[in-house]
Amino acid sequence: MSRDSTSPALHAAETLCDEKGERLTPIRRRVLELVLEADGPVKAYDLLEALKPGPGSAKPPTVYRALEFLLGLGLVHKVEALNAYVGCSHSHDTGGAELFICSDCGSVQECHGAPASTQTPDGFIIERSVVEHFGHCGNCRS
Amino acid sequence: MSRDSTSPALHAAETLCDEKGERLTPIRRRVLELVLEADGPVKAYDLLEALKPGPGSAKPPTVYRALEFLLGLGLVHKVEALNAYVGCSHSHDTGGAELFICSDCGSVQECHGAPASTQTPDGFIIERSVVEHFGHCGNCRS
DNA sequence: GACTGAGACGTTATAATATTACACCCGTGA
């Protein structure tokens, strides 16, 4: 229930899955909801807790499988330095985003257009980049 | 890489510690050696194994404490996306380096001069950046 | 309807990574 209040991001996810022929199953959808609802990076085991209102169900593989799926579609990002996950509102390609994480309030802002590295080593071909900035956001500094 | 008994990096580390009034104890020195000798990122528990020729000694806190010390001095970097550690030959400030990790051979190259991010969110002040690029190095592509 | 193959999920166990808490030792300086 409360499906009427589908967030735009959730709706975009459904559209994306349709396009790619992927299945946004209830579990995957629920995990995405939880990540999107959070106001900051979420830990896998917090998702796990949130996922088990009933008994028995929701073991680690459940949430990791859902996260893997969502990461693959670029619907969530992993914050490597925190071992945590954030929802992605842009639904861009999975390439990787540039994340700005406020150490005070925990909020995460996402920028796109990967910064061309000043100098790439001779012949190095980049496939995936992890770019995470930690600091203090404008709100927390004012 | 180098297996010299007195690598330049090790000597530089001693100098740095002298300057900063820090103590490069045998354990810390041994951990640094191990990280520098490795030809790629090293896992904490691999260090732990390498550290225990004798019985009893070398429990997790031992290696994590040494790593924390070395990270603090910028003598090693943590590869967040791998939960692994690499030696730093530059002995620059702890600010953070830009790492290029070859997925084929595991080698890590380090560049400096942090790439100005294309767009920093309004008012965001960056304190620490994690920049890790994964791909294929020139050697592995030729 | 029954068979089959693929994908998603359930379940158990365990691996891998990291930290907490407290005790001990040892050198320095009051």
Place this chain on the structure above:
DNA sequence: TCACGGGTGTAATATTATAACGTCTCAGTC
């Protein structure tokens, strides 16, 4: 001497993640 602090030893545990294998369901097919 004594207290103190830094570094280390040790046990226990917390946190994060994966392996291995079984089951269920659904679509396509016979």
